[in-house]
Amino acid sequence: MDDQVNPDQSSPQVPPAGPGERPARGRPAASLIHRNAGGSAEPESLIFDVRGLRVFYGSFQAVSDATLPIREHEITALIGPSGCGKTTVLRCFNRMNDLIEGARVEGTIRYHGVDIYGEKVDPVEVRRRIGMVFQKPNPFPKSIYDNIAFGPRIAGYKGDMDDLVQESLTRAALWDEVKDKLRQPAYALSGGQQQRLCIARAIATSPDVLLMDEPCSSLDPIATLRIEELMIQLKRDYSIVIVTHNMQQAARVSDRTAFFTVDVKEAGMRTGRLVEFDTTDVIFTNPRQKQTEDYITGRFG
């Protein structure tokens, strides 16, 4: 699934919703729901409690039965070969798969205890709370300032926009580099700066989770390191789930790592499967599963 063209590349990363002031970060998910849907309480530290997740595209099963408790204020890395379903799983966390025709999600994903696929949940609000950063930096063809202000403006943000822009850019470690050229087009920035701009744009709508789909795959090692450092700073305020093909990156930045593989069934059906989920330390020093060890040590195929 990783190779699929992202249908949302050109649209806002975090479709803004909800009227008025910026909501506080890290608030429980009650605002996701139009009316109280009665989500059961979950352990405080879990941002996502994923149980028995199965994803289908029509009759094709992309992911089988993944159970994955994702903790708050941690960086969780999803790794595995192409087609293992890691990007598909990532997209389930903010209901991006809803945008793909024929996609069906079974099992539960509780976000702060609320089933995000529950009937009363507003998927647009889910995507505002749970922001996404894509593989390729995708700024809008607007100024740096307007890239940040776009989402909050649509959401009817009534605070001081200049402050919000500065705060978002500062959090994304970009302010010092762009503060004197906020009205310049975003496309004038380097790739690494564009990606940090996209992170700033995601932050501007006050999510408490950032999903990152190979955010450094188009960047050089220096820009990559800056994003990695930024991720580590950001986890104080946000929870981060990152899909990466770069195992050193997963090892460097993440607290926990989930390894997915792909099972080839009859008629060539390929279904992603979660093999092992543990602290990154265990995964890269002493994984429990041979399949994990074979993959991370390069003994695949």
Added chain:
Amino acid sequence: MTDDSRPPSEIRHRFEAELDGIKRSAVALGSLVLENAGRLSEALLENRLDLAQQAIDADEQVDRAYVDLERRIFKVIALQQPVAGDLRLLISVIRIVHEIERSGDLVVNCAKGILRQQGFRLASQLRGLLARLCREALDQFARGIDSVASLDPEAGLRLDREDDTVDSLVGEFYVLLASEAEGMHVDTAIELSRVGRYMERIADHAVNIGEHVAFAVTGIFPRHGEIDEQ
């Protein structure tokens, strides 16, 4: 897995061959020290000063092989960025070769003592006990090297228990040496007590080697657990 995700296996095979080569070289280094220790043992018990000198001379080869092996391991870590079992093996071998090299130095120290004393003329009881001590210590060292060759964590951990035999023989040796020291020159008695100490240390290095093997295979380092509990 898609077909293009199957990498050409050449690079990986080369890496695996290098890991295997490093392990074999560590075993070869251990065999070299063991062979030298055998020479020393004969020099000690048979008053063979020529063998003592050979043991000293052969250490240069041990040192060179040790340095080569350390460089190889360092290079593999830098270039291949190994993780999990591969990383544990390399970290363990780098520790193991250090234990082996130190054991080689102890053999040399002992050989130098023989030359200083122009050989030891030992009463038969003391000689018999020293012969047993050397045999047990060198057997222990050989088992340590075997555990590297087989990467058998059980065999590695058994060495700690087996070390009691060497420790009690060293104790017996000291007691007997003390009782016979009156008839000896003081230098000889000191030199002999050092020999006992060197043999004990060689056996201790074998225990450490066994622990490194256990870590390489299981990811658990026995001594870390002991320290954590304290």
